Amino acid sequence: MVKLRLTLLGLIPVILGTVLIPQTQAQTQTQTIPLAAIEQRVLRYGIREQGLSRPQIRVRSISAETWPDGCLGVANPLELCMAVLTEGWRVVLTDGEQDWGYRTDARARQIRPEPVAELGGLSAATAARILATAQADSGLPLAALAIITAEQRIWDGCLGIYPTPNTPCTKIVIAGWRVIVAHGDQSWIYHSDETGSDVRLNPYEHPEP
Structure with missing residues (x-):
């Protein structure tokens, strides 16, 4: 039995008649911005909007990713997502004891917290x-x-x-x-x-x- 000291859901990701279309390299290049800007946007989101108000929160890692849909692979059951491969970033915030994962699009205009797998996806x-x-x-x-x-x-x-x-x-x-x-x-x-x-x-x- 897993316990989590800090305390959705899968989308119904079926859109008939659509095809996954990867973005081209040129499209990806036009959307990129400095990594420092991506990190700052995710930090602001995590601290202000997700209630991570601890002053010691920092970025532990950032990696380029290709997400499976327009909802970055973490939609809720009431969303319909564009079935298009989406270039973006995975950013992990930490306070030194606990980590929080976030997914973004290429410019971090869309930011979504990752679910906690041990609790069925609860963030x-x-x-x-x-x-x-x-x-x-x-x-x-x-x-x-x-x-x-x-x-x-x-x-x-x-x-x-x-x-x-x-x-x-x-x-x-x-x-x-x-x-x-x-x-x-x-x-x-x-x-x-x-x-x-x-x-x-x-x-x-x-x-x-």
Whole structure:
């Protein structure tokens, strides 16, 4: 059982009648910018938008990559991606203890966090937001909490939490997560949207012992 101290989903990447078309070398050359600019854009994204606010965050590595589609190979289930090979970069940020992977296009105009494979693709930033909510709810230290399972889900406007069978919910489709947070022999079920900007404890469901 894998535990992650810092706490989607696969796309339905089928577009009928399309063909993967690699970019030409000339196209790639016209899109490149200095590596330092790529690194700075990813750093700003990681620190400001993904909640990695630690001052010691730095770039550990950067490598040129060819991604399988216009979503850089990390789309969510509600996206349709252009089936075209996309030149770009893989940038790894680190604080010396933990790494965070990011994917970009050639100019880092599109930046996407990589999923955490050990938890079914849950990103570290989303996991961190879920754990922060669990910490606030439980009053326990953040270091005492761990995510032990994460499952991709499609929710409605209630994020799948219904106080009564007739609870009114907005009929919208929200890609998200069902996550179990544990502390020793205690555990709680949380539902969230894809990014962890909306995280809710499900008090009506209890994890199996």
